[in-house]
Amino acid sequence: MNEDKTQLRRRLRAERRALSAYQQRLHGRAAITLLGRIPQMKRAGHIGIYWPMDGELDVRSLLRRFPEKQFYLPVLPEEPHPHLGFKYWNGAPLPFRNRFHIPEPVRSPSRAAGLLDLVLVPLVAFDPTGARLGMGAGFYDRTFEHKQLLPGSGPQLIGVAHQLQCVQHLPTDNWDIPLDTVVTEQRIYRCR
Numbered sequence: 584m585n586e587d588k589t590q591l592r593r594r595l596r597a598e599r600r601a602l603s604a605y606q607q608r609l610h611g612r613a614a615i616t617l618l619g620r621i622p623q624m625k626r627a628g629h630i631g632i633y634w635p636m637d638g639e640l641d642v643r644s645l646l647r648r649f650p651e652k653q654f655y656l657p658v659l660p661e662e663p664h665p666h667l668g669f670k671y672w673n674g675a676p677l678p679f680r681n682r683f684h685i686p687e688p689v690r691s692p693s694r695a696a697g698l699l700d701l702v703l704v705p706l707v708a709f710d711p712t713g714a715r716l717g718m719g720a721g722f723y724d725r726t727f728e729h730k731q732l733l734p735g736s737g738p739q740l741i742g743v744a745h746q747l748q749c750v751q752h753l754p755t756d757n758w759d760i761p762l763d764t765v766v767t768e769q770r771i772y773r774c775r
């Protein structure tokens with residue numbers, strides 16, 4: 584892996600973890616307000632979300648804001664499948680945690696990633712063109728690989744991040760799947 588990516592990942596992970604609980608709450612609320620203005624979000628019925636970790640923006644209260652929509656959390660791939668699964672989550676407590684200590688609704692029904700209308704994608708860094716740097720396992724890139732073959736297909740990918748995670752230009756690799764939109768506590772970036 585490219586050293587630039589490794590260093591950037593370390594620096595921005597530390598910066599988002601350093602935000603106070605108060606800042607975190609403000610950013611979460613502001614991002615939810617902006618998400619509510621995105622037309623694709625208004626239309627979406629089945630939405631991939633994530634359980635926040637490591638200082639990521641917390642948008643779980645979308646479940647209360649949009650009680651008519653269905654939300655799904657990612658579950659780690661199991662051999663031999665290389666893709667993230669998505670399982671229905673109604674907001675109930677989740678006792679099971681995966682190997683990264685992230686809760687998963689293991690007993691809930693699954694929905695194929697390609698059948699979600701929209702996926703809120705966690706990230707470590709992004710740039711205004713929609714390039715994304717994640718945790719470094721390539722899970723989201725592999726899961727939405729087909730979007731590269733058929734542009735415009737598959738769920739809308741909406742990155743969710745603190746404004747401090749925006750960098751001028753991110754180095755990309757040929758497997759990176761670009762984001763359609765990025766939402767921060769300050770603004771909406773329309774990338775595609």
Ligand SMILES: Nc1nc2c(c(=O)[nH]1)N(C=O)[C@@H](CNc1ccc(C(=O)N[C@@H](CCC(=O)O)C(=O)O)cc1)CN2
Pocket residue numbers: 633634635636639657659667682683685705706717718719720721722723
């Ligand atoms: N909230 C959230 N959920 C998510 C992701 C994410 O980025 N954010 N993922 C996006 O892909 C997947 C999990 N991906 C991950 C990839 C690497 C590490 C990681 O490197 N964790 C440790 C070191 C490894 C370990 O403890 O064994 C670390 O913090 O350095 C964590 C999660 C699915 N769920």
Ligand SMILES: Nc1ncnc2c1ncn2[C@@H]1O[C@H](COP(=O)(O)OP(=O)(O)OP(=O)(O)O)[C@@H](O)[C@H]1O
Pocket residue numbers: 584715716717718719720721722723724725728756758759
């Ligand atoms: N479509 C793919 N097919 C095969 N390997 C892939 C694919 N996408 C990513 N990878 C592999 O995954 C590894 C991690 O990729 P990268 O650093 O871009 O992950 P990331 O987007 O930061 O992580 P994540 O999506 O898990 O948050 C790379 O070394 C690459 O080899």
